[in-house]
Amino acid sequence: MSLGMPDRGPVLRPGTPCWVELATPDEARAQHFYAALLGWRYDTRPDPVTGRYAIASLGGEPAAGLYLAGAGQPSGWTVHLAVGNIDAVAEWVPRLGGRRVLGPADIPHRGTILHATDRSGAPVVFWQLMDTWRFAVGVPGAFAGADLNTHDGAAADVFYCHLFGYTSMQIGGDGLDYAEWRLDHLPVLYRYVMGSEYEPTAQPHWMVYFLIDPARGTDSVAAHATMLGGRVVAPPFDTPYGRTAVLADPGGATFSVIDHTTAVDGWGRAEVDDPYDD
Incomplete structure (x- = not known):
C-alpha cells in the first residue's frame, strides 16, 4: 500500500511504476474533479492510441494521464511499468500466461508501449521510456x-x-x-x-x-x-x-x-x- 518509490535516474529500472492513467466516461468532469482535489493542471494533445490524451501535471512535472474510455471499457486507473526491451516483454507476456491487447505502439516523444492483461486478468501497460521522461512523485497530489x-x-x-x-x-x-x-x-x-x-x-x-x-x-x-x-x-x-x-x-x-x-x-x-x- 505504501509506498516508497525507489530512487531513479534518467531511465527507470525495469519493473518500476512509471505512469498511471485514467480511462473515464466524462473527460471534463474527471479533469475538474482531480484538479480541485489534487491540484492538477492539464495539457491535452492528440494521441495515436486513444485519440486525445490529457496529461495532468504538478508544478510542471507530469503526474498522470486521462482519456475518454472506449465503448464498453470500464472506468478505472491503470499502472504503467518501465521495461528495458518492449519487444522481449511482448514475447514473454503470453509465455507467462498473460495476453497482449495492443501494441507495441510508438508514442511520439514518450517511447513505446504495450497494453496487456497479466496472468491474473488485470490490465497493465508496459512502457519502454525515452530517457527524457519525467513522472512526479513525492509531492502532494502525486x-x-x-x-x-x-x-x-x-x-x-x-x-x-x-x-x-x-x-x-x-x-x-x-x-x-x-x-x-x-x-x-x-x-x-x-x-x-x-x-x-x-x-x-x-x-x-x-x-x-x-x-x-x-x-x-x-x-x-x-x-x-x-x-x-x-x-x-x-x-x-x-x-x-x-x-x-x-x-x-x-x-x-x-x-x-x-x-x-x-x-x-x-x-x-x-x-x-x-x-x-x-
Whole structure:
C-alpha cells in the first residue's frame, strides 16, 4: 500500500511504476474533479492510441494521464511499468500466461508501449521510456504507490516476479493474502487477494494511491471528494503506512489517498463499500 518509490535516474529500472492513467466516461468532469482535489493542471494533445490524451501535471512535472474510455471499457486507473526491451516483454507476456491487447505502439516523444492483461486478468501497460521522461512523485497530489487487487495472488506473483525479478514478501496478517513486491530490497508494488469485502465477480484491478498534504489530512480530502461529486468507498482508516481512504471519482473509478505522516503501528478497520457490486 505504501509506498516508497525507489530512487531513479534518467531511465527507470525495469519493473518500476512509471505512469498511471485514467480511462473515464466524462473527460471534463474527471479533469475538474482531480484538479480541485489534487491540484492538477492539464495539457491535452492528440494521441495515436486513444485519440486525445490529457496529461495532468504538478508544478510542471507530469503526474498522470486521462482519456475518454472506449465503448464498453470500464472506468478505472491503470499502472504503467518501465521495461528495458518492449519487444522481449511482448514475447514473454503470453509465455507467462498473460495476453497482449495492443501494441507495441510508438508514442511520439514518450517511447513505446504495450497494453496487456497479466496472468491474473488485470490490465497493465508496459512502457519502454525515452530517457527524457519525467513522472512526479513525492509531492502532494502525486502517485504514491499501487496495489494489484486480484483473485489469484499466485498467478500474479508468477507473472510479475518472472518478468521483472521481483521478490515477493507476504505482509498480510489475520488471514490476509497481501504481498509486497521488491526490487533490490525496496518495495515497488503491492499485491492483494480480494477478500469478502469484494464480490466474487469483481474484476482484477489496480488500486492507485495519491499522496496528500498533511496540512489538509485524509479526512478533509475524503469529505472534499464527496463535495466534488465523488464517493467515499472506504472511510479514512489508519495503517502502518499512513492514514488512507478509498474514494471513487464521479465516473466511478476507485483510487486511494494517503498521508504518510500519520503512520501507526497497526491497522484500522476499513468498511468497504464494494464499487464493483452493481
